[in-house]
Amino acid sequence: MTERWSRRGVLGSAGSLALLGSVGTRAAEAPLGDEIVRLWPGRPPGARAALPHAKIVDNAAPGARPDRLLSGIAEPRLVVFRPARPNGAAMLVIPGGGYVVQGYDNEGTRQAAWLNARGITAFILVYRLPSEGWANAANVPLQDAQRAVRLIRAGAARYGIAADRVGVMGFSAGGHLAGSLATRFAEPAYQGVDAADRLSARPDLAALIYPVITMSPPLTHQGSHDALIGADASPELCLRYSVDQRVTAETPPCFLLHTRDDTIVPVENSLLMYQAMLAAKRPVAMHLFESGGHGFGVNLPPSRPVSVWPGLLAAFAAEQGMIGG
Numbered sequence: 001m002t003e004r005w006s007r008r009g010v011l012g013s014a015g016s017l018a019l020l021g022s023v024g025t026r027a028a029e030a031p032l033g034d035e036i037v038r039l040w041p042g043r044p045p046g047a048r049a050a051l052p053h054a055k056i057v058d059n060a061a062p063g064a065r066p067d068r069l070l071s072g073i074a075e076p077r078l079v080v081f082r083p084a085r086p087n088g089a090a091m092l093v094i095p096g097g098g099y100v101v102q103g104y105d106n107e108g109t110r111q112a113a114w115l116n117a118r119g120i121t122a123f124i125l126v127y128r129l130p131s132e133g134w135a136n137a138a139n140v141p142l143q144d145a146q147r148a149v150r151l152i153r154a155g156a157a158r159y160g161i162a163a164d165r166v167g168v169m170g171f172s173a174g175g176h177l178a179g180s181l182a183t184r185f186a187e188p189a190y191q192g193v194d195a196a197d198r199l200s201a202r203p204d205l206a207a208l209i210y211p212v213i214t215m216s217p218p219l220t221h222q223g224s225h226d227a228l229i230g231a232d233a234s235p236e237l238c239l240r241y242s243v244d245q246r247v248t249a250e251t252p253p254c255f256l257l258h259t260r261d262d263t264i265v266p267v268e269n270s271l272l273m274y275q276a277m278l279a280a281k282r283p284v285a286m287h288l289f290e291s292g293g294h295g296f297g298v299n300l301p302p303s304r305p306v307s308v309w310p311g312l313l314a315a316f317a318a319e320q321g322m323i324g325g
Helices: 105-117 137-154 173-184 222-229 235-240 268-279 305-319
Strands: 035-038 055-058 068-071 077-081 090-094 121-126 166-171 205-209 254-259 284-289
Parallel strands (some): 090 121, 090 166, 166 205
Antiparallel strands (some): 077 121
């Protein structure tokens, strides 16, 4: 049985944020969420004797909104943000960070806010990082992502969502994880632990935002590549963990967003995924913009063309039956 904490128990204290990691007073003032759901009933798969030590680093300027980076994830969790007027859709939100940290606010809580404003229940995934001492390290993030979708579906009635309207949205390396989930949902990444694991881990839609897609040089993001599969990974292993190589007729509809001037993750990553979706005859939308760089989240001013992307995603989700038009 999953362990849960209510909103009353998790908001407004440094002790509540200690559920995610050590943190200073100012960051502790930021809302954590409506509920926290532990993914695993005991120690996560592949846990060794010593677990990583949780840590939060807040990179925000004085007086600004928190900009927290999480690492040392010993107990992966879902952080639930409920909309005032739910429409039945749910989105698993996966922050990026090169598989070495997770951008909890820029690619987590701020995404949850706009999803909630559109009636979508948001679940931020705080997932384990492969370099932090786990067995079968390259599959540890996928284990957490698969388990997360199954728990969301298992709790559909309690969350007020439809079990067949569960999407995933990932950013950068989180986009790689979201893409891996969308293409490897049926892969037995871990041994089932309860009834929830009999449910499908297939998301009904995948939104990949400036995603890492390929693990093959020269187009891969080298930091994500090294953290996930190792700096000396063979060409065969690179292909195995390249999302575009795993697309099939069962891959869910996919929304892709990238900018030409992204100097961290080359725009060709999204092009590779688009081409793979076309070849498999799967629904796909791709939006490429001239500027925006990398890691922009939803914090661009309206004068920047790429700032319209949440509306484009909402329109695509409506077209695919995820949300109302």
